[in-house]
Structures are given as C-alpha cells and as structure tokens.
Amino acid sequence: MVARFDAAPASGWPHRLELGAYHNSEHSPLEIARQGLGADGPAGALELWARDWPLSQRDLSALELLLQQRNLQLQKLISQNPSTLVAATARGWPVEAETTGAPSPQPLGNRPLQVQRGTLRAGEHLEVEGAVLVLGDVNPGARVSASGDVLVWGRLRGIAHAGCRGNSAARIVALQLRPLQLRIADAVARGPEDLPPEGLTEQAELLAGEIQISPAQLGRALNAG
8 A cells, every 4th residue: 555645624634644554665654655745735734644664763753854844734643563653752743552452462564462551550460472562651569571572652660571481582662761670581680760861762672691771773673472
C-alpha cells in the first residue's frame, strides 16, 4: 500500500496522512509522505498514521520539516510500533497507540507484542511471553517482566526484567529509565540515581556480561524472546 492522503471532511476536522505498510516499502518515510501529500495539498491540522513504520528521530525530524513546509500542523501521530511511539513522545509529539484492549496480543511482523494500557502501581506484577509495551508508568513497588524486550512509554521507577526466560539480547527502553532494579536474563543491576537529560529516551542492554545504559536506538526491531 502506498501513502494515502484524506482531506478533512469538514471545517474543524484534521486531514489524515497514512504511510501504508512498512514491510513492502522500498522508500524512506519522507519520500512516502511527500508522495502522499502531492504537489499542492491543503493546509491545516493533520493526523499522521504511521502504522508499523519504525520511525527514528532523524525520520521524525524530516517529517516535521516537511509538514512545516506544507503549512500542516501535526495534531497526532498514531502508530502500531512501540519504538516509534517512544521516539515521537521524546520529541514532544502528541501520540496514540493503534491498539485495542489491555493487555492484548498485537502482531508486529512475526513477533508477539503485549500492550498494557495504564500505569502499573505498587504491588502489581505484569509478566508476559514475548515483548511488552507499557503505555504508562511503572511505579516503585511494581514489576514488569517479559521473555523479550520491555518498553515503557512513561517513567520506569519500579523493577523491570527483560529476557526473563534467559534471552540475553533483550533490552529495556523507557522515556525515563530510573528503576529500583534492572534485570536482563540472569544479570541484575540497580538503576541510576541521577535524572536523565530532559527529552532523552534511554535503553538498558547486556554488554560483556554487564547491564549498561545508553541513549535508545529507537529504530531497532523488537526482540520477542
């Protein structure tokens, strides 16, 4: 499917730009968006439907510039891809996950993804097979575990265990990565105490047998364990 642009049906409604399916695309998201908008489209508010595209910070910056050039104001980005949601949120974009239910299995290529809508509070423990995306915070006293990656679209301040079945390639990504404890496979580490730089999404991964924290690589494919 190529990009599709639907003009607003009435005044006060946003236009809609859909990028189409990622796996069949041979072009960059900027090229796809430019093709969808055409040479002389209308200005105004816009909803950007990114579907399963893994959009990096560079992709989002290019799309933002394109929309500004076309006098389009981004009202919301809607995506199935958790790394895109995290990257867009880090830029301050209004976002919405294109999912239903909580938690419910969502396909991401061949990789199962569980989506938890809402904050995990003290005493709650969420454990899933595959990767997990928490659309909210993980508070102190709460715990989230997955056989694959753990992604938190919010503040991670409790305990996170990625690769809980022994997958050492799993990672933990959060908008604010300040947990009480991090676990990846059999490795354990305490979370850092200092606050991260504002707007910086971070990841924890197992390197040379130790858990290390670095700026998140948001275009990377999910690891489902």
